[in-house]
Amino acid sequence: MPLTIHVDDLTGDATRALVAAHLAGMLENTPAESVHALDADRLAADGVTVWSAWVDDELAGIGACKDIxxxxxxxxxxxxxxxHLGQGVGRAILRHIMEDARERGIRSLWLETGSTDDFLPARRLYVSEGFEECAPFPPYAPDPLSTFMTREL
Structure with missing residues (x-):
């Protein structure tokens, strides 16, 4: 599977639709006060970089990095x-983001993800790439529906 990953300006319909689907999916299973996903406008803000992964002309996934x-x-x-689930797309995006962060002088990455069973595949991916659970980091507060993780680069 030839996968290409590039910075995305969020102007394409496919990427915007996936961002919207991601946010809608989070809100389906999680109370709004525990959803920390960003909409397209907030992902387009200064200090946030979004990448999209493509197989030929088909969008396979997205990932973003927000400077703290x-x-x-x-x-x-x-x-x-x-x-494209189960084909290594998420891992490829994660590794791409980690490499970009290293090149920019970022020394640690942080994340918030869900703590329920439907987020288990995501947590397993992060652990397999060296992330460890940690306490909430600003601006987050403790939340039983959140798992916080970090990794030194």
Whole structure:
């Protein structure tokens, strides 16, 4: 599967639709106060970079990185299109983001993901790539529906 990953400006219909589906999916199973996914406008803000992964001309997934400060950043909006689940797309996006962060001098990555069983595949991916659970980091507060993780680069 030839996968290409590039910075996405969020102007394409496919990418915007996947961002919207990601947010809608989070709101289906989680109370709004525990949903921390960003909509397309917030993903397009300064300090946030979004990548999209493509198989030929088909969108396979997205991932984003939001700068926290000069040497820390947060993973955001990791989502793989259902037809591409289990094909390594999420891992490829995650590794791409980690490499970009290293090149920019980011020393640690942080993330918030769900703590329920439907987020287990995501948590397993992060653990397999060296992330460890940690306490909530600003601006997050403790939430039984959230798992917080970090990894040094």
């Amino acid at each position: 400060d000069h040497d820390r950043a947060e993973l955001k909006s990791m989502r793989v299109v259902e037809a």
